[in-house]
Amino acid sequence: MGALFISFEGIDGAGKSSHIETLAAQFRAAGRSVTMTREPGGTPLAEKLRAMALNDAMDPLTEALLMFAARRDHLVQVIEPALARGDVVLCDRFTDATFAYQGGGRGFDWNVLSQLEQWVQQTAVGIRQPDMTLLFELDPSIAAERLAGARVPDKFESQPVEFFRAVAQGYDRRALQDPRRFARIHADQPRESVWDEVLSAVRARGWLS
Ligand code: TYD
Numbered sequence: 001m002g003a004l005f006i007s008f009e010g011i012d013g014a015g016k017s018s019h020i021e022t023l024a025a026q027f028r029a030a031g032r033s034v035t036m037t038r039e040p041g042g043t044p045l046a047e048k049l050r051a052m053a054l055n056d057a058m059d060p061l062t063e064a065l066l067m068f069a070a071r072r073d074h075l076v077q078v079i080e081p082a083l084a085r086g087d088v089v090l091c092d093r094f095t096d097a098t099f100a101y102q103g104g105g106r107g108f109d110w111n112v113l114s115q116l117e118q119w120v121q122q123t124a125v126g127i128r129q130p131d132m133t134l135l136f137e138l139d140p141s142i143a144a145e146r147l148a149g150a151r152v153p154d155k156f157e158s159q160p161v162e163f164f165r166a167v168a169q170g171y172d173r174r175a176l177q178d179p180r181r182f183a184r185i186h187a188d189q190p191r192e193s194v195w196d197e198v199l200s201a202v203r204a205r206g207w208l209s
Pocket of ligand 1: 012054067093094095156
């Protein structure tokens with residue numbers, strides 16, 4: 001089977017991280033080579049950009065440009081080579097997060113983000129997008145309860161619940177624009193039930209038996 005690119009998205013506190021690990025283990029058990037990575041980040045340069053974007057105050061365009069700069073480096077250095085090797089690439093957030101957080105959350109111009117996307121995700125095979133995006137959906141007030149006290153919040157995690165409502169709307173808008181790519185996961189369930197939905201979505205595409 002060929003290379004696969006799967007991204008994981010959702011508001012902070014939706015609980016996607018542990019499922020990325022479990023899905024990686026499933027693919028490895030099926031004999032696949034897996035690259036697990038994240039955004040912003042995934043390369044030394046992109047991790048430096050992440051530290052700035054998540055900690056320093058800046059205007060929304062600057063924030064969006066840092067996210068896309070990190071994405072370009074990550075795509076060129078890690079994602080494209082991994083896909084060329086035939087890996088399964090599991091990426092904790094990708095470009096939909098920019099539309100949700102900078103577009104929805106910050107209210108930054110959606111069309112400018114779309115233009116940046118065309119520039120940054122241009123590769124030899126066209127505009128790179130994930131083969132599937134698992135969108136973990138959860139009411140923002142429940143996500144906020146889950147986050148409270150869990151750790152020291154970064155710039156985004158310390159935003160009020162209204163910010164996350166706007167982020168969730170941004171994700172919804174993206175999902176409606178490309179419904180075949182997205183699998184919506186009901187994240188307001190016990191962990192095992194959430195995992196069942198994740199596995200079903202991957203199996204439905206014939207990528208795991
Ligand atoms: P997250 O992926 O939740 O990592 P951790 O679990 O280690 O905190 O954190 C990344 C944060 O960056 C998250 O709040 C969403 C935000 N973000 C953007 O605002 N725009 C983007 O394009 C990306 C990829 C992330």
